[in-house]
Amino acid sequence: MEHAEDNHRTKGLTRLTMACNERCPFCNVPAENYPRPTPPESELTEQLQDFFDSAAQTLTISGGEPTLLRRRLLSLVRRAVDGGIPSVELQTNAVLIDVAYAEALAEAGLTSAFVSLLSDKAALHDHLAGLSGAFPRCLAGIDALVAAGISVTLNPVIASATQERVVDYVRFVARRLPAVRSISLSAVQPHGRAANNLDLLPDYGVLARQLPAAREVAQEAGITVLNPYCGLPLCVGWSDDLERCVEAAEARDGGWRAQPGIDNQGNKSHGAVCAPCVLRPWCGGAWHAYWQHRDGAGIAAPAARVPPWRAGASASPWQSVVSAPGGLTDAHRSTIQSAKTPTVWLWTDRLTRADVVPLLSSRCTAVGLEVTADGLASGARPDWLRPLRALLRGGCVAHLAVRRPLRSADRLALAALAERLGVAGVDVLPARRGA
Ligand SMILES: C[S@@+](CC[C@H](N)C(=O)[O-])C[C@H]1O[C@@H](n2cnc3c(N)ncnc32)[C@H](O)[C@@H]1O
Numbered sequence: 001m002e003h004a005e006d007n008h009r010t011k012g013l014t015r016l017t018m019a020c021n022e023r024c025p026f027c028n029v030p031a032e033n034y035p036r037p038t039p040p041e042s043e044l045t046e047q048l049q050d051f052f053d054s055a056a057q058t059l060t061i062s063g064g065e066p067t068l069l070r071r072r073l074l075s076l077v078r079r080a081v082d083g084g085i086p087s088v089e090l091q092t093n094a095v096l097i098d099v100a101y102a103e104a105l106a107e108a109g110l111t112s113a114f115v116s117l118l119s120d121k122a123a124l125h126d127h128l129a130g131l132s133g134a135f136p137r138c139l140a141g142i143d144a145l146v147a148a149g150i151s152v153t154l155n156p157v158i159a160s161a162t163q164e165r166v167v168d169y170v171r172f173v174a175r176r177l178p179a180v181r182s183i184s185l186s187a188v189q190p191h192g193r194a195a196n197n198l199d200l201l202p203d204y205g206v207l208a209r210q211l212p213a214a215r216e217v218a219q220e221a222g223i224t225v226l227n228p229y230c231g232l233p234l235c236v237g238w239s240d241d242l243e244r245c246v247e248a249a250e251a252r253d254g255g256w257r258a259q260p261g262i263d264n265q266g267n268k269s270h271g272a273v274c275a276p277c278v279l280r281p282w283c284g285g286a287w288h289a290y291w292q293h294r295d296g297a298g299i300a301a302p303a304a305r306v307p308p309w310r311a312g313a314s315a316s317p318w319q320s321v322v323s324a325p326g327g328l329t330d331a332h333r334s335t336i337q338s339a340k341t342p343t344v345w346l347w348t349d350r351l352t353r354a355d356v357v358p359l360l361s362s363r364c365t366a367v368g369l370e371v372t373a374d375g376l377a378s379g380a381r382p383d384w385l386r387p388l389r390a391l392l393r394g395g396c397v398a399h400l401a402v403r404r405p406l407r408s409a410d411r412l413a414l415a416a417l418a419e420r421l422g423v424a425g426v427d428v429l430p431a432r433r434g435a
């Protein structure tokens with residue numbers, strides 16, 4: 001059973017049928033890509049058994065449109081609930097859900113629904129759903145689900161046609177659907193039909209302006225908004241609310257090097273603007289197609305990493321500095337582990353080979369190393385060279401600092417060595433007082 005695309009590892013996803021009553025031009029799993037739209041019942045039973053055997057807590061039933069198979073869907077929900085799955089979610093466009101069917105779903109044990117309400121404007125919704133008259137039917141479906149006691153999360157899948165209306169969307173939900181408490185603010189990902197239709201991708205520059213205002217309206221209305229797994233780069237309207245970004249939460253909880261959240265199956269990448277970004281360890285970047293098709297428009301680091309010896313290093317809400325003069329101890333490691341920021345600096349003047357494994361298995365993302373450059377010009381090989389190289393290979397970034405007095409030949413040799421290693425910068429600091 002595949003993982004749900006939007007969340008974490010305690011979820012499983014099954015696609016009841018790939019057939020669909022809508023024709024969304026952005027659909028990431030279009031029916032035409034599946035020669036056999038509906039898997040046989042036996043396959044479903046096998047998947048369900050796999051799911052019971054796993055530790056998953058939530059079963060997401062998706063498609064295609066699962067409500068097309070009305071009886072099979074009810075039976076699947078019932079079997080999942082009877083098998084002890086605490087939470088069963090339906091992904092649906094909701095247009096086929098009336099009061100009686102919503103009640104039947106609730107009776108079968110459905111706990112939540114994830115509904116593609118694509119706009120607050122009927123014409124835009126219908127256009128993006130590829131089905132005329134879909135908007136009022138989708139709203140009626142949501143009303144029926146809510147009335148049956150099923151909790152509803154909305155998914156707008158923001159597209160270029162709706163990018164200017166995110167605030168209006170949230171306002172509309174607050175007014176028209178007051179029982180809906182949650183919106184997953186996803187944006188078109190360039191897969192499936194959308195891969196051949198890249199003009200559907202929203203402009204992140206527009207979203208960077210819309211999102212903070214939309215989040216504010218949501219907060220006033222008591223609606224929880226989420227930046228889901230297939231959502232936006234952290235700098236696109238989310239940098240001050242990382243708690244609600246699934247990628248960031250996964251990177252934080254799963255260990256940023258394990259990268260469950262920021263791996264994105266190799267579909268995302270970082271651009272040159274991301275290199276100094278303080279959020280980079282928790283951010284998956286943007287879809288490859290976004291960099292290519294929109295040239296990364298709207299993506300900009302909210303702040304650069306500040307090496308620990310520079311002013312402001314400890315003031316940033318996005319970085320922590322653990323100072324370890326004389327070298328790393330267990331106490332420093334535990335401080336590193338309790339850090340709650342994307343960038344976590346170790347600031348030290350001593351780095352040994354024994355530090356490499358503990359640091360690479362910790363939350364430390366950046367090393368600020370004070371070194372001496374004495375004799376580098378004459379070929380001296382500093383002790384920190386090998387451990388630093390290993391940390392850089394393991395994904396850490398590094399900045400070096402060297403103190404005056406300093407021979408200019410050694411300074412040049414240090415700069416050349418740093419460049420060869422891929423160190424992000426070298427600062428020359430004043431001599432220590434009394435030195
Ligand atoms: C493929 S749909 C199937 C369920 C159902 N037919 C529906 O429309 O909600 C599953 C989820 O993926 C979302 N989705 C589809 N294409 C997408 C894309 N290109 N980018 C982001 N989300 C997408 C849908 O809005 C829906 O929430």
Ligand code: SF4
Nearest residue numbers: 233235274277283301
């Ligand atoms: S600049 Fe790059 S790394 Fe930083 S938040 Fe934006 S996309 Fe992510």
